[in-house]
Amino acid sequence: METVELLIIGAGPAGLCAAISAVSSGAKVMLVDRNDTLGGQLIKQTHMFFGSEKQYAATRGTDITKILLAEIEKYKENIKIYKNTTALGMYEDGVVTLARNDKYIKVKPKAIIVATGASEKVLAFPNNDLPGIYGAGAVQTLMNVYGVKPGNKVLMVGAGNIGLIVSYQLMQAGVKVEAIIDAAPEIGGYLVHASKIRRLGVPIYTSHIVKEAIGLDYLEKAVLIEVDEKWQKVRGTEKEIDVDVMCISVGLTPLTELLMQKGCEVKYVPELGGLVPTRNENYETSIDNIFVAGDVSGVEEASAAMVEGYLAGLCAADKIGFRHDDFKKLKKDYIEQLHSLRAGPESDKIRGGIAKIERRAQDV
């Protein structure tokens, strides 16, 4: 059994920041990720970030990964990084099992930060298994990581920020986006993104869903239909469009299964993507020394994930006896950054969701 002080599961924006924060507090960290590259979703985010300077605004996601990895490099003697490593189980006695390539490893950390992120939601409509129907994450991986065009004519399903940004990236890659649809009566993403896409001539149909996909061996057409305010289909409003790619971007749901194995309390909070662990202001769950950060603690933007990572890393290190010299100042700063990221009217839902999962503040 390997000895570990702090185990961090997931090396996306939240996990990387948690590692930096914990190791700079003096803790020894084991950071595991199931992929062979670190950075999680950041490695496919070729667009520049919003937020403020502290969350690397105006920097591309791909470059943020480089900045964070350079920071981690400074502490390399105290961070053990395991790539291609999937956490399999979290057990009652504190043991965590990992699969690293074909090796089965057991570790017993003093504290754990679960930063596993989220998975994409899918839709049920006739012929939803035709080739050509992708999740938005898969389309980003194909284009931005491997440089492969997913097809030629795209229907984007979902007008949230991911749907809008991926649509724009598809156009930059020379792919025609035929339309963007959303079941909701209003566009979910930032209007600056939506206007940019509309100016390029792509229609955005709100209150529209996919009625069915048509195709023999692969996607050839999509049939759209309008929905009313009660989400019921409006007869006679069908329209067919010729597409060979349908990109599903209808939100994410937290990857909480490890937390649920362990018995952490979770609540169904649709504003945050589904089942979400309850936590205190230090991002510690209902079980002692099990912390969370990033999308697994409620789906938000990567900017919030990074700050949550810094905060959880700081507090988890403190919990096992490594208090950062500037602990109080840093903690206050991270909490303020999260408040300001969630301050706008577009974050009403996020704030409402967090109110349901945040436990009474602890004295630290």
Next chain:
Amino acid sequence: MSKNTTICRCSDISKEEIRELISQGYTTLEEIKRISRAGMGPCQGRTCGQLILREISSITGKKMGELENFNNRPPAIGIKISDIVKGAEENGKNC
């Protein structure tokens, strides 16, 4: 609804089959998993779980938040038994 709306991609189970099970009285995710194998494939319910819950909710009228999820047990992904055995041998008595 057409038969070819796929709910569980791993075990190839359609929306119609899931709705039929719910109408027979299998109204929890755990029951549907045991009788149909939905959620027991490589994705371990990460794809179909939400879709099945939605069908249960629409047929029984219960809210999504009131419905129980799958019981989550290790391992989270598939692993060969030979790898576990090898790990046990290498780690000695700690395993």
